[in-house]
Amino acid sequence: MLANFVPPSSDDMLRFSPEIILSIAGTLLMVLDPFFAKRMPRLFGHISIVAFIAAIFGAVAANSVAGPAFSNLLIVDGFATFFRVLVLGIGILTVLLSYLYLDREKAETSEYHALLLFSVMGQCLMVASNDLIMIFIGLEISSIASYILAGYLRDDKRNNESALKYFLLGSFATAFFLYGVAIVYGLSGSTQLDVIRTKLNNPDIAMGAIGVAAGLMLVGLSFKISGAPFQVWAPDVYQGAPAPVSVFMATGPKAAAFAIFLRIFMTAFQQSANLWEPFIWISALLSMTIGNFGALNQNNLKRLLAYSSIAHAGYMLVAIAARSELGTSAAMFYLAAYALMNIGAFAVIIHIAGKGERHLQVEDLAGLGKKQPVTAALMTVFLLSLIGVPLTGGFFGKFYIFNAALKSNLVWLAVLGLLNSAVAAYYYLRLLVVMYMHEPGEVTQALEPLTPGLGAALVLPALGTFFLGIMPSAVLAFARSSAVFGK
Amino acid sequence: MINLLDLVIAIPAIGFLIALVIPRAMEKFIRIFALGFSLLAFVVSLGLVAGLQSGHAGQQFVTNAVWIQNPEIRYHVGIDGLSLWLIILTTFLTPIAVLLSWNSIHERSKEFFALLLLLEFGLVGVFASWDLFLFYVFWEIVLVPMYFLIGIWGHERRIYATVKFFLYTMTGSVLMLAAIIFLYGQAGTFDYVTILEQLASGRILLTHTQETLLFLAFFLAFAIKVPLFPLHTWLPDAHVEAPTAGSVMLASVMLKMGTYGLVRFCLPMFPTAARENAPWIAILAIIGIVYGALVAMVQPNMKKLVAYSSVSHLGFVVLGIFSFTQMGLDGAVYQMLNHGISTGALFLMVGFLYERRHSLEISSFGGVATAAPWMATLFLITTLASIGLPTLNNFIGEFLVLQGAAQANFSWSVFASLGVIFSACYMLWLYQRVFFGALSDEVKHHMPELSVREWACALPLVVMMVWMGMYSQSFLPSVSETNAAILNGSKMTTPVRAGLAGGGSHAR
Numbered sequence: 001m002l003a004n005f006v007p008p009s010s011d012d013m014l015r016f017s018p019e020i021i022l023s024i025a026g027t028l029l030m031v032l033d034p035f036f037a038k039r040m041p042r043l044f045g046h047i048s049i050v051a052f053i054a055a056i057f058g059a060v061a062a063n064s065v066a067g068p069a070f071s072n073l074l075i076v077d078g079f080a081t082f083f084r085v086l087v088l089g090i091g092i093l094t095v096l097l098s099y100l101y102l103d104r105e106k107a108e109t110s111e112y113h114a115l116l117l118f119s120v121m122g123q124c125l126m127v128a129s130n131d132l133i134m135i136f137i138g139l140e141i142s143s144i145a146s147y148i149l150a151g152y153l154r155d156d157k158r159n160n161e162s163a164l165k166y167f168l169l170g171s172f173a174t175a176f177f178l179y180g181v182a183i184v185y186g187l188s189g190s191t192q193l194d195v196i197r198t199k200l201n202n203p204d205i206a207m208g209a210i211g212v213a214a215g216l217m218l219v220g221l222s223f224k225i226s227g228a229p230f231q232v233w234a235p236d237v238y239q240g241a242p243a244p245v246s247v248f249m250a251t252g253p254k255a256a257a258f259a260i261f262l263r264i265f266m267t268a269f270q271q272s273a274n275l276w277e278p279f280i281w282i283s284a285l286l287s288m289t290i291g292n293f294g295a296l297n298q299n300n301l302k303r304l305l306a307y308s309s310i311a312h313a314g315y316m317l318v319a320i321a322a323r324s325e326l327g328t329s330a331a332m333f334y335l336a337a338y339a340l341m342n343i344g345a346f347a348v349i350i351h352i353a354g355k356g357e358r359h360l361q362v363e364d365l366a367g368l369g370k371k372q373p374v375t376a377a378l379m380t381v382f383l384l385s386l387i388g389v390p391l392t393g394g395f396f397g398k399f400y401i402f403n404a405a406l407k408s409n410l411v412w413l414a415v416l417g418l419l420n421s422a423v424a425a426y427y428y429l430r431l432l433v434v435m436y437m438h439e440p441g442e443v444t445q446a447l448e449p450l451t452p453g454l455g456a457a458l459v460l461p462a463l464g465t466f467f468l469g470i471m472p473s474a475v476l477a478f479a480r481s482s483a484v485f486g487k
Numbered sequence: 488m489i490n491l492l493d494l495v496i497a498i499p500a501i502g503f504l505i506a507l508v509i510p511r512a513m514e515k516f517i518r519i520f521a522l523g524f525s526l527l528a529f530v531v532s533l534g535l536v537a538g539l540q541s542g543h544a545g546q547q548f549v550t551n552a553v554w555i556q557n558p559e560i561r562y563h564v565g566i567d568g569l570s571l572w573l574i575i576l577t578t579f580l581t582p583i584a585v586l587l588s589w590n591s592i593h594e595r596s597k598e599f600f601a602l603l604l605l606l607e608f609g610l611v612g613v614f615a616s617w618d619l620f621l622f623y624v625f626w627e628i629v630l631v632p633m634y635f636l637i638g639i640w641g642h643e644r645r646i647y648a649t650v651k652f653f654l655y656t657m658t659g660s661v662l663m664l665a666a667i668i669f670l671y672g673q674a675g676t677f678d679y680v681t682i683l684e685q686l687a688s689g690r691i692l693l694t695h696t697q698e699t700l701l702f703l704a705f706f707l708a709f710a711i712k713v714p715l716f717p718l719h720t721w722l723p724d725a726h727v728e729a730p731t732a733g734s735v736m737l738a739s740v741m742l743k744m745g746t747y748g749l750v751r752f753c754l755p756m757f758p759t760a761a762r763e764n765a766p767w768i769a770i771l772a773i774i775g776i777v778y779g780a781l782v783a784m785v786q787p788n789m790k791k792l793v794a795y796s797s798v799s800h801l802g803f804v805v806l807g808i809f810s811f812t813q814m815g816l817d818g819a820v821y822q823m824l825n826h827g828i829s830t831g832a833l834f835l836m837v838g839f840l841y842e843r844r845h846s847l848e849i850s851s852f853g854g855v856a857t858a859a860p861w862m863a864t865l866f867l868i869t870t871l872a873s874i875g876l877p878t879l880n881n882f883i884g885e886f887l888v889l890q891g892a893a894q895a896n897f898s899w900s901v902f903a904s905l906g907v908i909f910s911a912c913y914m915l916w917l918y919q920r921v922f923f924g925a926l927s928d929e930v931k932h933h934m935p936e937l938s939v940r941e942w943a944c945a946l947p948l949v950v951m952m953v954w955m956g957m958y959s960q961s962f963l964p965s966v967s968e969t970n971a972a973i974l975n976g977s978k979m980t981t982p983v984r985a986g987l988a989g990g991g992s993h994a995r
Contacts, residue, residue, distance in 0.1 A: 369639075370595070387657075389631060390624035403558065403668050414668070418661035425657050426650070429634075433646050437638045473556045480557065 008070060015069040015076040017058035018084055018124045025051030026117035033110035041108035045095050048113040052091045052120070059084040059124070068130060072192055075130035078482020079332075083127035083259040086336055090252040091120040093343045093460065097244040097350055099453035104355045105153060105242075112152060116248070119145035123256035127263075132181045132191040135260050139177070139224070142253050143170050150241040150249065162240025166249075169223065169233045177220025183213040184268065196268040211275045217264060218279060224257035227317055228286035231310045235294070238306035243353060246302055247346035250309045251339040258316060258335055262328050265320065267485045273323050280321040281413060287314030288420040295427045301349045301360050304427060305342065308386065311424060312338050318417050319401045322408040328483035330400035333476055337385065337393030337468050344382040344461035348375060351454055352443055359443045365431060367440025371447060376435050378458045383428045385465045388421050393468030400476065491534045492548035492564055492615055495574065498528040499581070499608040506601035514596050518589060521600035525581040525607065532578040539571055541965060545972075546617060546680075554621070560677055564615040568965030569820060569973075573614045573747055576827045577740050579947070581607045584732035586944050587835060591731065591842055592640060599640060602632040603732065610740050614747060619667045620677040623660070626744065630656055633737065641728040648721075648728035655721040659708035666704035670756075683755055683976070695759070702760035705753050706768075712745030715768075715805055716775030719798045726794035727847070731838030734790065738797050739831035743823045746804045750820065750973060754808070758977035765809040769892070772809065773902045775802035780909030784916070788847050789837045792917060793830060796873065799906050800826045800881075806903055807888035811977075815891020816970040821963060822884030825872075825955060829881055832869040832948040836862070839941055840921070843933050849917065854926030858934035863922045865937070865945050870918050872952040874911045880955035 013020070029044050036043045063081040068074065094116060102108040122141030129135040147170065151163025185191055187209055188199035200210055219230065226234040238246040269276060291311025298304035316338075319331035352368070353359050369376040385394035398421060405414040450458070468475060489497075502524035509517055539547055546565030554562045566574060584603055592599045609632065612625030630653060638649035667677070673691045674682045685691045693701065711718045722742075726734050754761050779799030786792040800822070807819030839862065840855070841847055856863035872879035875886075885907060893900040937945070955962065 373598075384631065390627045395627075399664070399668070402665065403671065406665070406668050406672050411669075415662070415665050418665050419658070422654065422658040422661050426654060429650055429653055432634075433638060433650065436635065437646055471555075477557060 011065045011067070012069040014058075014065055015062045015067070015074060015128075017062055018055040018088065019121050021051055021055045021058050022117045022121035022124065025054075026114040026121065029110040029114040029117070037109060041102075042099065044108070044110045044113040045099055045102075048095045048117055049092055051117060052088050052095070055120075055124070056085055056088045059088065072194075073131045073134050074125075074128050076128055077485075078478065079259070079263065079485065080128035082332055082479060082482055083255060083335075084124045086255055086339065087120055087123040087127070087252050090248065090255065090339050090343070091116060093457050094244055094248045094252070096453045096457035096460075097247065097343070097347055100451045101242060101244050101350055107153060112149070115145045115149050115152075119149065119248075120252060123252055126256045127259040129260070129263075130193050132184065132193070132196075132264075135264070136174075136178060136181060138256075139174065139260070142256060143174065143224075146245070146249055146253055149245045150237060152242050152245060158240040159242065160240075162237045165233055165240075166237045173220045173223030173230070175220075176216050176223075180213045180216030180218075180220065183209065183216065187213065193264065193267045197270060200268065201271055207272065207275065210269070210272045214265070214269045214272060214276045215279070218276060218283075221257055221261045221264075222283060225254055225261065225313045225316075226287075226310050227283050227313045228290050228310065229283070231287060231290060231313070234310055235303045235306040238309070239300060239302045243302065243346060243350045243357060246306075247343055250305070250346075251342055254309070254313070255335045255339060258331060262320065262331060263485065266323075266328060277321060277323060280317055281410070284314050284317035284321055284413060285416060287311065287317060288417055289314075292420050292424045292427075295424070298427070299362050301362060301365075301431075304362070304431075305345060305349070308424070308427070309342065311420065312342075312386075314420070315398060315401055315417060318405050318410070318413055321410060321413060322401075322404040324404060324408055325480070325483040326407055327401075327404035329476065329479035330397070330404045332479040332483065333400050333468070333472070334397035336475060337397040337465065340461040340464040340468070341382045341385040341392075341394055344378065344458055344465065345386065347454055347457040347461070348379045348382070351375065351450065352447060354443070362431060362434055363438075363441060364443040365434045366438040367435070367444045368447075369436035371440050371444045372450070375450060375458070378462050379435065380432060381462045381465055383431055385469070387425045387428045391466070391469045393465045393472070396469060396472045396476075490548050490550060491531060491538060492566060493550050495528055495532045495535065495578065496564065496608065496611050496615060498524060498531060499604045499611065502528075503601050503604040503608060506597065506604060509597060511597060517597050517600050518585065521604060522582055522585045524604060525578070525585050528607065528611075529578040529582055532575055535566060535571055536575065539566070539568070539965060541968065549617075551617075558671065558677070560620045561618045562621060563618040563678055563680075564612075564621070565617050566615060568967070568969035569747070569750060570614040571965065572820075572824050572962060573740070573743055574611050576743070576824055577607060577610045577614070579951075580735060580739050580827070580831055583831075583835070583944050583947065584735050586940060587735065587838060588730065588732045589940055591838075595639065599636070602635050603736075606632040606636070606736060610736075610744070613744050617679045618677050619670065619679055619682070619752075622679075623664055623667055626660060626663075629741065629744065633733065633741065636733040636736075637725055637729045640730040641733070643728070644724070645728040648724040651721045652725040655711050655718070659711035662704040663708035666701045669701065679752075686756060687976070698757050698760045699763070702753060702757035702764065705748065705757070706764070709745040709748040709753065710805075712748070713742060713801050713805060714745070714798065716771050716778055716798065716802070719775065719779075722798060723791050723794040726797075726834075727788060727790045731834060731841070734834040734838070735831045738793075738834055739827035742797065742801060743827060746801065746808065746819065746823050749805070749808050750816070750970075754973055754977040761809070761977065762811060765811065765895075768809045769806055769896070769899055772802040772805040773899060775799065776806070776903050776906035777909070780906050780913060784909065784913040787849055789840070789849055789917065789921070790834070790847050792849075792913060793833045793837060796833075796910065796913065797826070797830055799910065800830065800873075802906065803885055803888045803903065806892050806899065810888070810891040810895040810899070811974065812891040812894045813967070813971060813974060814887045815895065816974060817963060817967050818884050818887025818889075818891055820966045820970060821955075821959065822881070822888060824962065825880040825884045828948055828951045828955065829869055829872040829879075832865075832945065832952070833873060835944055835948070836866050836869060839937070839945075843935065844930065849920050852921040852930060853924040854922070854930055855934055856922040857926045858931055859936045862937050865949055866922065867918065868949050868952060870914045872956070874914050875907050878953070878956045880952045882956060883959050 122138045126138030147167040153159045188196045222230040295307035319327040385392035388395045388398045402414045549565035551563040609629035616622035783795035804819045807815040875881045889900045
């Protein structure tokens with residue numbers, strides 16, 4: 001067998017460079033732990049940021065030699081590059097958010113950062129996979145690292161509950177996904193997406209079987225993106241996990257899961273779209289409705305944002321239901337905008353939460369506008385973006401999605417979705433009301449000034465939100481050009 | 488090329504951004520700064536009046552540049568006789584709103600004045616946009632400052648009022664967004680002129696159902712904003728709770744966004760649907776006229792009274808628009824401006840009374856005319872204007888609307904004219920209870936005469952009431968020209984419709 005061994009070409013290695021960089025950095029952190037854990041605990045965060053930035057360069061360089069790698073297991077295209085840069089950016093912002101949190105909880109270790117690096121590495125692998133097995137491996141690397149992260153504070157009950165729930169339900173979902181993979185392999189004899197696409201075209205294959213395979217994968221992926229009716233875990237898990245991990249789970253793994261969702265359903269199952277489209281339609285509507293109506297009565301900020309993230313998953317499912325390149329690019333744009341505004345909003349929550357995350361009630365934001373006008377103004381930007389007010393990324397994201405939906409004749413879904421976004425305005429407005437129209441409470445009175453790390457994690461997403469809201473062309477054009485999966 | 492109109496849009500925006508970074512320690516300076524910037528915008532906007540060429544109804548002062556390439560969204564702004572005066576109304580009232588708030592805003596005055604400038608930016612943008620997407624952007628931008636103005640600086644129930652206001656408007660506007668996106672899907676562009684041309688030439692063919700649904704989507708957004716009965720319930724709440732400057736901007740300009748939208752978009756784009764639906768809309772407008780007036784009559788709260796009177800007055804505007812007659816439409820547009828001036832003045836003077844007595848209840852006043860005769864005089868002129876006394880502004884607008892409505896359907900104008908009679912009842916009764924009667928001690932000691940600043944706020948409005956009432960020729964011809972083109976364009980038969988979109992000066 002060894003005779004057939006072809007060493008990977010240098011292009012192959014370049015195409016794989018983000019994953020290589022992140023793995024090396026993650027391993028390095030663990031080696032460095034005994035030397036620096038006591039003396040300079042922040043070093044680990046710094047190293048992670050450097051690794052993420054290097055990986056972004058790697059991802060961009062890989063795009064210049066776009067193409068398949070490692071006998072078609074990987075594929076580097078614009079789509080993969082878009083999502084690699086996105087999840088790596090999310091990684092950087094998560095590290096920035098974590099400085100303050102870990103400092104406050106006296107829990108700065110190398111293992112936290114190493115797990116984060118590995119999780120992002122898994123996501124990079126997922127989004128660039130052209131093979132169901134590779135997708136599965138990436139998914140598992142990403143998920144297992146995030147299961148551990150969710151329970152990072154070992155002595156904290158809520159952390160433990162969150163990790164256990166996430167792990168149990170997540171493993172079930174992965175099993176569903178794997179079932180789907182097995183059936184597809186049985187039907188097509190291949191695990192490579194482009195091969196599957198051509199093989200499944202065969203009229204001899206029963207539509208029912210394809211439907212079962214697609215359905216099983218849909219279940220697994222719906223769990224990962226917290227799409228209804230598989231969203232039940234999200235509020236509990238997001239509430240229990242450490243706040244920086246919550247926001248990471250709500251953005252990074254979700255973005256990667258959406259990426260493979262799009263890639264699998266727009267390539268392997270493209271021909272059988274009529275089978276799965278109604279289910280996505282229903283799931284989109286359910287997610288939007290459950291998310292928005294669930295959030296109306298939440299008093300815990302993390303739970304509120306968890307429900308809001310379910311609703312946002314619903315909007316993105318609308319884009320998938322459109323089954324077009326326009327829809328794919330709209331979902332890509334929305335994911336970027338969503339990651340920015342969600343991270344920004346969570347940064348403010350981490351800021352006010354205090355040690356042990358004691359202050360997580362909506363009322364704890366009271367009077368922030370008076371006490372820390374800049375923080376409040378930045379939070380306002382994120383909330384307006386979440387509502388979808390013009391000149392923010394959230395607005396254009398919604399616009400592109402509903403534009404794609406109407407182009408694909410999903411008139412009712414678009415109208416219901418837009419009405420949903422009016423409902424959503426209510427609970428985001430509630431936060432604005434508390435921030436600006438209530439007198440400062442104990443929490444805001446005693447609030448410390450912003451730390452540099454958190455400040456950066458607020459300002460960068462705010463700039464990004466405005467950039468996507470005022471000059472969306474560049475990002476959208478890139479998304480548009482890379483929403484075409486090789487045919 | 489930057490023309491005057493771009494400047495009028497840009498000045499408040501620049502002012503807003505600068506105001507944000509002015510340090511808090513200079514809070515005293517911020518109001519002077521806001522006044523300066525809003526006056527500058529006003530002066531520049533007067534250049535639009537001077538520069539508007541009569542004789543063609545198309546848009547002028549056009550800037551048409553690409554903002555976002557794909558989907559192509561253009562920064563396409565321009566004015567015609569319809570939008571010109573609404574822009575002037577905005578720039579005219581903003582300095583007054585700043586001046587009004589000179590001493591009454593103590594907390595976070597920096598944010599207050601910054602938001603007023605942002606509001607002006609949004610409003611001017613709404614009236615100047617010729618790209619549907621751009622229009623929607625400005626339309627939504629307006630919501631944000633008004634939300635904060637009511638919510639932060641309002642009265643006791645401000646939070647309820649402001650959230651209600653936001654949600655009502657938001658619900659209407661998302662449906663409009665859906666309609667805009669749908670039109671984009673058909674036309675491949677957001678450019679309003681191009682869409683009109685395509686509709687006129689039949690390149691976009693809408694089925695009857697489609698046209699009706701699109702019309703209703705736009706109509707609902709505008710009707711909520713107007714507000715048309717029975718969608719008006721947010722308005723009294725918002726008005727009562729808003730600070731004086733907020734009430735003035737809300738009543739005088741923001742409500743006009745709705746009526747402007749009806750004239751600008753609903754009529755030309757969906758002529759058939761507009762005409763088919765006109766009967767029930769006119770009936771709702773008439774119900775609004777009578778209902779608003781009757782409810783105003785029994786209000787114990789001055790601001791609520793004026794708010795309900797707005798519901799009644801705006802019923803006239805909607806009636807005029809849906810009469811589909813030149814006179815009705817002229818009257819409706821003129822009435823938009825009149826209502827802006829006279830109701831603005833009413834809210835402003837109610838604000839003066841409130842600052843003195845810290846009450847909006849009619850029953851806590853009485854005999855004010857003895858203590859402050861000049862205030863009583865100005866209030867009387869405003870009252871008479873609002874009633875529709877000949878030689879003052881509202882008379883002309885209401886007369887034209889009633890005339891137009893009579894041409895369309897005589898019974899409409901019979902019922903609508905009830906509103907004129909009722910308005911005399913509630914306004915004069917209000918005047919009597921507040922300004923005449925026994926002068927109580929509380930009123931006596933808390934009712935100084937108008938200050939110089941208050942004169943400066945009120946006098947320009949009173950002058951405008953007389954001017955617009957005596958010499959409507961300064962304003963009406965350019966309005967008429969545009970209206971004629973809109974009416975001509977919104978005939979049920981299509982061929983001539985391109986006339987509206989025409990106009991020699993739009994650069995591509």
